[in-house]
Amino acid sequence: MITLGIEGTAHTISCGIVDNEQILSNASHTYHNPSGGIHPREAAQHHADNVKSIIDKALNDAGLKLNDIDLIAYSRGPGLGPCLRIAATAARTLSVKSNKPIVGVNHPLGHVEIGRKVTGASDPIMLYVSGGNTQVISHFNGRYRVMGETMDIGLGNLLDKLGRDLGYPFPGGPQIERLALKGDKLLELPYSVKGMDTSFSGMYTAAREYLRKGERPEDVCFSVQEYSFAMLLEVLERGLHQTSKNELLLAGGVAKNHRLREMIVELSADLGIKAHLTADQYCMDNGAMIAQAGFLMYESGHRIGIEEATVDQRFRIDQVDAPWIQASGKEIPENRGAESVVNFSSYHGRNTVTKMRIPKTYRNYRLDNIIRLSRLRNELSIILKGKDIGIPFPNVYDVDTSNFSTTYERIGGGTLRSYLMQNNGFDTTMADLGNYVGKMHAAGITHGDLTVSNILVTEDGRPYFIDTSMGKADSEVEDMAVDIYLFDESLKAASNESHHYMDAFKNGYKAIFGRWNDVFQTVTELERRRRYV
DSSP states (O other), X not given: OOEEEEEOSSSEEEEEEEXXXXXXXXXXXXXXXXXXXXXXXXXXXXXXXXXXXXXXXXXXXXXXXXXXXXXXXXXXXXXXXXXXXHHHHHHHHHHHHHTOOEEEEEHHHHHHHHHHHHHOOSSOEEEEEOSSOEEXXXXXXXXXXXXXXXXXXXXXXXXHHHHHHTTOOSOOHHHHHHHHTTOOOOOOOOOOEETTEEOOHHHHHHHXXXXXXXXXHHHHHHHHHHHHHHHHHHHHHHHHHHHOOSEEEEESGGGGOHHHHHHHHHHHHHHTOEEEEOOHHHHSOOHHHHHHHHHHHHHTTOOOOGGGOOOOTTOOGGGSBOTTOOOOOOOOOTTBOSSEEEEEEEETTEEEEEEEEOXXXXXXXXXXXXXXXXXXXXXXXXXXXXXXXXXOOOOEEEEETTTTEEEEEOOOSEEHHHHHTTOOOOHHHHHHHHHHHHHHHHTTOBOSSOOGGGEEEOTTSOEEEOOOTTXXXXXXXXXXXXXXXXXXXXHHHHOTTHHHHHHHHHHHHHHHOTTHHHHHHHHHHHHHHGGGO
């Protein structure tokens, strides 16, 4: 089957053609605004002026005529409305003219599938980083799921804004990368990771302030890259441990950055998994990625009529069935987490476990030490405050800041994730968990990374909370909502009965915490906020 794909979500209008085996052609033209940024209507006019020539070039490069095409695909969203409509109109016109079927493709899905096609990845977890999108994506239960993403601006957007402040045209990322190579002073920036989600707006504000105060642009750019990329790899590694995938895929415009690629290779080597780095020409928005995703959708039975070939600026990858993926994975030892290794030990005759926060070779050495020490101290603070109000945390017996290790009481049993994947009948445990989380929230304490992998369950069903290093003792309602959201998302990945278990958890939570309605309303707001890309 020969598929023609038209991409037009933002700054690039592109047409690509693929068949079952290879990419036959890929032609693009990019809108550039001398003053920086993207003006949607100007970009749309650019697309309208160039779409015909781009389609003609793609057909000519492939040595094909329109009648040789079997399927027309286009970028349905997410993206800028005026730009999306140009691509959709062109696709509908070709479909009607050639009497060939048409499919609307999710833009991030295109990045995933062209990455898989050109790298040979099978079932990877994906780090997708571009101007408008910063997401960790993984496939399970028949669809790609967004495990984590930016809560405000995309990382590419941050780099473009910073580049504009320094006087560089769009895109700013390549200029930031060149300046960063000459920087060596690590400036302190906000390191904002909330479970699996990230935030970059505070980093941009802090970077601008450093520039205003006269710090060298080279050092500001160096620091922005080191902090932001470390944040990305932290959530990516956490996702790898949650999903047990044995491959990772890097894609999107920012994926061209050599420092980010270097860090990805180091992470994969540390974990013993395969890293797939999408070739530069397919990291950027392109028509071939839309064609490839459209081909897979059509082959799996997706059909729409011409009247349904519309656009959706908030179209999510997790709204698309993707049954063509064969699940694969690698069992990660339970004694290793994303940030630490846990080993059995003893302490004055007591059965204990010692948790050591392992250094990350992909992180800047100074930043790595800052993160490990602050996380160790924060975890101890949350445990002490939680135990004061009766929350079940393992007892702490010893702390050694010289090697970033802590010795805890050994709790029998296993993680809630492992229990849920093997058994049913945890209603009582779920209600108890809801009680305890409600009690923590009532005291202003949040866990910060509340997932089914960070809860231990004894053989008699008693829960214990672990890994609170990202928690807060002075939490706002939004912090509490993040706890609930993270727990719900991790539950969905671990059990087909997740809705039933979540209902039991919520009932336990409501019974304890009087402001439960405010928290659940904020959870809904977080879900809506995540749907802007």
